[in-house]
Amino acid sequence: MHANNVMDRFVIRTPAATATHEVIQPSSSVPLEYNENTTRCPKRAIENILVTSSSSDSESNESENAANESEIENEEPLKKKKYYQQKFRSNxxxxxxxxxxxxxxxxxxxxxxxxxxxxxxxxxxxxxxxxxxxxxxxxxxTPLLEYYCNNEKQQRHDNLVKTAELNLCLFLHEHNLPFLLMDHLPKLIRHICPDSEVAKSLKCSRTKATSLTKYCLAKEQLEIISRKLKQTKFSLILDETTDISTEKSLALVVRFFDEGVVKDRFFGLLKVESCTAEAIFNKILDYLIGLDIPLDNLLGLAADNAAVMMGQLTGVQARFKDRLPNLFVLGCVCHSFHLCSSAAAKKLPRSLEDFVRNIYNYFSNSSQRLSKLKECQTFMSLKPNKLLHPSQTRWLSLQTLQKIDPSDPRHFIKLEDIYFGAKVELLILNGNVEVMELKNFRLRALEFYVELCQQIKKRFNFENPVLQFISNFNPKNAVSGEVYSIVADSMTHFPNLVTDIEKLNSEWRLIASCDELKVKSEKTLEEFWSYVFDLKK
Structure with a gap:
């Protein structure tokens, strides 16, 4: 390829043959002869020309490169442009x-x-x-610091505004109202009280109300309760719950005596990942330790009757009793009564309960049927009561039971003497019920009461010595003088409460001999003992 380029250059640089036939003489010593019979040059001559031409070209290129390098060396280097940095201007x-x-x-x-x-x-x-x-x-x-240092009137105004906003938040808490109401309540107050400077300055929406509750009121209230629990005995009430986001929580309520009144206060809502007895116990224990509350001040524990809570070996109450042997534990009375009534209801015909449920199901999902029911009630001049769902839970109120055998027929009253209420008695007197149907109805009612009493005896321990001891503090029993001394039982059941045995026994005897206290025996348990403490002071 290089030879072809050189040949082309040779052909271009060589002019066409003239009459004198001038030929460029190379530097080689071999002469070139022109042959008139042909226009071709001898082969050897061409090779000599190519070699000579290539060497001359390389020499010229080297000379050019050397010249360029000398020019570059002689040139001055270019100066880099300096970046301008903007300076700060006072304007x-x-x-x-x-x-x-x-x-x-x-x-x-x-x-x-x-x-x-x-x-x-x-x-x-x-x-x-x-x-x-x-x-x-x-x-x-954001006001300036001088605003607070030099304006006492404005400070008083700001304090009144803060107090008003906190009271609005407390109003929501007391009446269990949603925080969404705070988007409208301050505006309503400003509209009602246009001449009030405090009302004009109210700026508390749901976001601020939530923050005040969470980071201000809640923390302060928890500190107040914690200080009181460090100095007094208290009982702990537990209950598990699952919120709408399916997160499991444990609600804590404490009961303690303060300022002459027994108070129940919400104590916390703990998030629990596991619902085992060990996890719940450790969560409660860590919470009390974190608030620096002595565990020895815990006097009683109440919870539902689930095995996790009330298990005799590994339940939450068993783990607390390992730490506090004299802890008084009480299961949920309402839940126990519910189980008793549910068992007793099995003695009644199933068709009765099904009939009541079917009535509710027929009307509950139809607004048209409910409107017709309301129209019928108005036509019959009846009170338009709301149709309630028949619940499995039955809230019952029972009197004190004696130690009897509910299944012993000797304690049964006559079937004719069973009272079912005024409306049932009126229906029976009308004679619209057959004799055999009425007898079966009375027999089933008797079976219901017998089963209910048996379930109550089974689920409630009426021989509990702690409950029998506590009954001595009933105002009528306390002033009667029948209980001569409470020292032995107090030391047995609550040894951590007794500090001076002689003083305790003397004060107990004085109650029976005080005529002023006998007059107050008709008061409630809380009112009576608050009055006793006031006399002692």
Missing amino acids: WKESRPWMIENKWGKPFCKVCQKNIIGKIYHIKRHEETKLHNLNIKKAEN
């Missing part, structure tokens, strides 16, 4: 009071706490950001 602060000069002479945003690097374009771009504008609004609503 920028006239239209932008939020900007100051930092110690390096650069712009600094006071509200965002950021250095601004660049020129005026970057400053304007920062000024238009969403975060900067939000911080500007916050800064405008």
